[in-house]
Amino acid sequence: MADGRGRLRVSDGRRRRVRRAIADILGTSRPARTAALAQALTCGRMSSPTGPDNGLPVRMPRPRTPGRHRRPEPVVAPSNAPSLVLAVPGAPSGSVRSLAEEILSIARSELPGLRAQVGYVEGDGEEFPSLETVLAEESAARSAAVQAADSAHAADAAHAEDGTGPGSAGDAGDTVGPEGSEDGAAEPDGAGAEAGRTASSGGKHAGAAAPDDGAREPQPARQQPQFTDAPDVLVIPLLVGPDPGQMRRIRQSVLSSGAVAELTDVLGPHPLLAEGVHVKLSEAGLARADRARLFTVATAADGIVLAAVGGEEAVQAAGITGMLLAARLAVPVLAAALDADGAVARTAEQLRESGSQQVAIAPCLIGPEVPEGLLEAAAREADCSVSEPLGAYPAVGKLVASTYAAKLGIAKQQAAPGMPVR
Numbered sequence: 001m002a003d004g005r006g007r008l009r010v011s012d013g014r015r016r017r018v019r020r021a022i023a024d025i026l027g028t029s030r031p032a033r034t035a036a037l038a039q040a041l042t043c044g045r046m047s048s049p050t051g052p053d054n055g056l057p058v059r060m061p062r063p064r065t066p067g068r069h070r071r072p073e074p075v076v077a078p079s080n081a082p083s084l085v086l087a088v089p090g091a092p093s094g095s096v097r098s099l100a101e102e103i104l105s106i107a108r109s110e111l112p113g114l115r116a117q118v119g120y121v122e123g124d125g126e127e128f129p130s131l132e133t134v135l136a137e138e139s140a141a142r143s144a145a146v147q148a149a150d151s152a153h154a155a156d157a158a159h160a161e162d163g164t165g166p167g168s169a170g171d172a173g174d175t176v177g178p179e180g181s182e183d184g185a186a187e188p189d190g191a192g193a194e195a196g197r198t199a200s201s202g203g204k205h206a207g208a209a210a211p212d213d214g215a216r217e218p219q220p221a222r223q224q225p226q227f228t229d230a231p232d233v234l235v236i237p238l239l240v241g242p243d244p245g246q247m248r249r250i251r252q253s254v255l256s257s258g259a260v261a262e263l264t265d266v267l268g269p270h271p272l273l274a275e276g277v278h279v280k281l282s283e284a285g286l287a288r289a290d291r292a293r294l295f296t297v298a299t300a301a302d303g304i305v306l307a308a309v310g311g312e313e314a315v316q317a318a319g320i321t322g323m324l325l326a327a328r329l330a331v332p333v334l335a336a337a338l339d340a341d342g343a344v345a346r347t348a349e350q351l352r353e354s355g356s357q358q359v360a361i362a363p364c365l366i367g368p369e370v371p372e373g374l375l376e377a378a379a380r381e382a383d384c385s386v387s388e389p390l391g392a393y394p395a396v397g398k399l400v401a402s403t404y405a406a407k408l409g410i411a412k413q414q415a416a417p418g419m420p421v422r
Contacts (some may be wrong), residue, residue: 075410077113080149082230083138084116084404085131085261087237087253089246090368092120092128099367099392100238106397111405119235121249131235131253139232139259233261236403238366240268240390241317243310246369264407268364269317272395274324277306277362277387284387286360287329302331303356305347305384307338307363309370318364325362332356338363338370338378348382361386366396 084107088100100118108114117138119131237250243266254261267273281287286301304325308318318335326333332354336347348359361379363370367389379386390396404410 075111075405077111077115077405077410079113080146081113081115081408081410082232082234083142084114084400085119085134085138085233085235086116086400087119087121087131087235087250087263088123088368089121089238089243089249090370091372092123096120096368097128102392103238103397103400106392106394107401107404110398110401111410114401114404119253121246121253131250132257135233135235135254135257135259135261139257139261142232143260230408231260231262233259234404234407235261235263236400237263237266239266239310239369240273240364240366240396241308241310241314242266243314243369245310262407264403267396267399267403269320269324270395270399271324272399273321273364273390274328276390276393276395277321277325277364278328279393280387280390281329281360281362284360284385286362286385286387301356301358301360301385303348303351303354303359304329304331304333305344305351305359305361305382306333306335307344307361307365307375307378308335309337309339309365311337311339321364333362335364338365338374342381344378344384345382348384359384363387363389365389367391 086100086104088096090096097118104116104118107116117134118129119134120128121131123130235250235254237247239246247266251263254263278287279289281301281304282289288300304322306318306322306325308314315335315337322333322335332351334347334351337343344361348361351359359382361375361382361384363375363386370389375386375389
């Protein structure tokens, strides 16, 4: 223990013992003198990690926190969950198919175990199956799977009632009856017979019935959620904003298929869409990729026209994404309807009148819903640069997975009680 001046306090008895030891070892060789001096200082005893003895003080080790620090288990789509069908608008093509498959691949990585298919609103044939065909096939497949599961459950229940199921006493012969006892004496019915059966079965499984006190109790098996009121198929339109025309076609395809399906809302507006538009602008050299880098881009636009398809309702929804994009870029952003004659050019002129010198067009679209050549024609009319649509940006796949999970009530990733979240 140290005193107020930082010096180590030594008791009088120890001081006398050290002096006698030093007097005894004087005149010996240096190595022997050093060893003897060390032994005298510690008085032949060392401090243990569990507690300091009469020797020199040592730093005590910190106790380790009990328990395991595991990462929370990832959310997995239950095997009995409805299928997901991605409704792809527009004319199908090889590039559109690759885009849709990549989006579903991202969604499966976000939600493992997800069963998903692609249906084309204007598709036909095996190469580009129509939305009606895919819905009918998926609904029939899930109905057959549900019927098979119900039949198996009913068979198990019937076996359990008549005692012929797996693990019953009739088929295994593990239980010795009164006539099969070694002494040949028949035990009376009732409590005695029940006790005999319990004892005979307990002798076989004695090791399992009496676990060690330190053994860990078995955890209950995780039960899958029941989707009794859920549809067979969940249809998610590949649209980031409301488009009455496309949604009408998709809804008609769902009704015509005869499947037990449910149609969700579109994917936007969402902050992830503003992030995707920002990245596409930066890839075209029209915006800084990161404001924190503080480097100058000579071709950066100081005014953005956020193009949408779907009329006035789509423009209003894109305006929400535009506000998020304006906060990211610190430039004015106005939404305009790409499918309205002259709307993009008028919006670009409005930005120029407000002081913007370099106006750019940023489509808040995925791609397949845009008619071919419409975006380029609007850019030429407004005399503006244009970035690419969102395409298979990872945020689109994440929104598909989150929309599916939210609609079915699949829980988000959570840690077990008492576990730290990293």
